[in-house]
Amino acid sequence: MPTDDELIEEVRKGSQAAMEVLTRRYYKLIYAILYRRTGDPSISYDLTQEVFIKMLKGIDTYSQRSQFRTWLITIAINHCRDYYKSKVFKQGSAEVVLEDTHIDERQNVPFIFEKKEKREQVKRAIAELPEPNKECIILKYFHDLTFEEISIITSSNLSTVKSRTRRALDLLKQILGGEEHEHASKSERLGF
Amino acid sequence: MSMHRNPNDWAFEDELVDLFEEYTIEYPSDFEIQKTIHTLCQYVPKKKRTLRHSIDDMVQLINRSGQEVLYIHAFYWITTLLFFALGFYFTMVVHSDPYLMIATLSPVPFLLGLFEVFKGREHGLLEIEMACKFSVQQIFLSRLLVISAYHFVLTSLLAILLTNFDTSLAISKLLMYWFTPLTIVAAISFSIASKIRGGVVLTSLLTCWLIIGVSLFQIPLITEWFEHVSIIYYLILIILSVSYFTYQCFNLKRSVQIETFN
Numbered sequence: 001m002p003t004d005d006e007l008i009e010e011v012r013k014g015s016q017a018a019m020e021v022l023t024r025r026y027y028k029l030i031y032a033i034l035y036r037r038t039g040d041p042s043i044s045y046d047l048t049q050e051v052f053i054k055m056l057k058g059i060d061t062y063s064q065r066s067q068f069r070t071w072l073i074t075i076a077i078n079h080c081r082d083y084y085k086s087k088v089f090k091q092g093s094a095e096v097v098l099e100d101t102h103i104d105e106r107q108n109v110p111f112i113f114e115k116k117e118k119r120e121q122v123k124r125a126i127a128e129l130p131e132p133n134k135e136c137i138i139l140k141y142f143h144d145l146t147f148e149e150i151s152i153i154t155s156s157n158l159s160t161v162k163s164r165t166r167r168a169l170d171l172l173k174q175i176l177g178g179e180e181h182e183h184a185s186k187s188e189r190l191g192f
Numbered sequence: 193m194s195m196h197r198n199p200n201d202w203a204f205e206d207e208l209v210d211l212f213e214e215y216t217i218e219y220p221s222d223f224e225i226q227k228t229i230h231t232l233c234q235y236v237p238k239k240k241r242t243l244r245h246s247i248d249d250m251v252q253l254i255n256r257s258g259q260e261v262l263y264i265h266a267f268y269w270i271t272t273l274l275f276f277a278l279g280f281y282f283t284m285v286v287h288s289d290p291y292l293m294i295a296t297l298s299p300v301p302f303l304l305g306l307f308e309v310f311k312g313r314e315h316g317l318l319e320i321e322m323a324c325k326f327s328v329q330q331i332f333l334s335r336l337l338v339i340s341a342y343h344f345v346l347t348s349l350l351a352i353l354l355t356n357f358d359t360s361l362a363i364s365k366l367l368m369y370w371f372t373p374l375t376i377v378a379a380i381s382f383s384i385a386s387k388i389r390g391g392v393v394l395t396s397l398l399t400c401w402l403i404i405g406v407s408l409f410q411i412p413l414i415t416e417w418f419e420h421v422s423i424i425y426y427l428i429l430i431i432l433s434v435s436y437f438t439y440q441c442f443n444l445k446r447s448v449q450i451e452t453f454n
Contacts, residue, residue, distance in 0.1 A: 012237055017330055019236045020229050027225055032217050045220055049228045056235035118214040126215070141212050172208055 004068040011059055023052055026069070029143065030076050036138045037080045039127055047083060051076045066152070074153045077135060084131065125175040133168035140165055256334040264308045264338060272301040276346050280353060290354050290361055292415065295369040296405040298347055299377035303398040305339025306385050310394070333441065368426045375433035377401055382440055
């Protein structure tokens with residue numbers, strides 16, 4: 001199987017086949033990041049396409065010193081930030097749709113409701129996080145990136161990334177009922 | 193980061209990670225992804241076409257075809273060979289008209305070969321093939337080259353055998369009867385097969401040709417017309433069919449035509 005760098009070399013030479021393989025290799029990763037940032041399938045679809053367009057336009061600037069995956073995620077994160085700053089977003093024409101359906105009909109109804117409820121709960125909680133914290137949580141916990149990688153992608157220093165992630169976890173704890181959890185654990189520690 | 197955290201924080205983090213797993217994603221369909229890829233094609237840096245590039249492409253196609261030979265099912269090689277053996281038998285032993293025999297049989301290897309060309313598409317194996325460096329279209333083209341070469345070898349062999357056993361046969365006429373139905377059927381069937389998925393389509397194309405071919409050549413009026421029509425008409429038909437077929441191959445190469453995935 002060709003490496004990313006081999007495929008990039010082919011794309012630079014004009015190979016559409018290499019572009020197709022490279023795009024398919026990373027499509028779902030980029031879509032997932034953007035979906036978790038925006039919460040909207042249609043916006044994520046458009047943004048994913050734009051990210052790959054940016055990738056192709058800037059392919060000559062990519063240097064092999066960094067990993068292609070990291071470089072591509074950086075483009076996605078920056079593009080998403082641009083989207084939130086854009087008029088389209090600010091004019092409210094692209095409202096976040098939190099109630100998208102994602103149901104597997106093969107499963108039984110109570111189970112579907114339970115799963116859907118949990119999914120919506122997580123989705124809403126993440127949507128409530130401030131943008132920098134949201135980025136850290138998504139990259140760290142949904143895409144298994146290291147703090148070092150996140151700091152490169154978000155152009156922040158390592159300690160900032162760690163504190164943002166910590167803050168995001170604390171916020172999620174509160175949003176998702178962590179307060180009760182903490183209260184219970186404190187009670188245990190105090191011997192109540 | 194988590195050096196100063198208490199065990200309850202760890203437990204909650206684990207719970208959170210478990211909960212995150214509930215946040216599943218419904219990805220766009222393969223058709224939608226393919227649409228994006230199609231849009232992206234225009235942003236791929238333009239290849240500077242030189243004679244060397246064209247030669248490289250050709251060499252690459254031939255190399256790939258060599259590899260594809262290994263993946264073509266033995267059933268195809270054997271069935272095609274059997275068809276030609278039957279053709280030879282009918283001409284020599286049953287004394288069927290050799291021209292009509294070659295006209296009926298010439299498109300058969302191509303039609304059988306289409307099963308092999310689009311094999312991955314029908315069995316959903318193309319995603320595996322996509323893991324390699326070549327696109328689906330390049331794989332189709334290499335297979336097309338393999339079946340065309342095999343077809344050429346077999347039909348040439350049949351023509352040589354027939355002219356050797358029956359010296360009264362005119363080689364130019366034999367070539368006309370070989371090329372005309374082949375090019376017409378190849379152009380039409382390739383166009384249909386690349387647009388409509390499914391083994392049924394390919395089977396129908398093969399059956400249709402065998403029924404149409406055999407029935408047409410049983411009608412004296414039609415065989416007489418074929419006998420007396422000017423060679424110019426044959427040539428026009430061949431040129432038109434070859435042009436249409438080549439146009440489709442270019443389309444395939446540009447990956448604009450084939451619906452590859454579900």
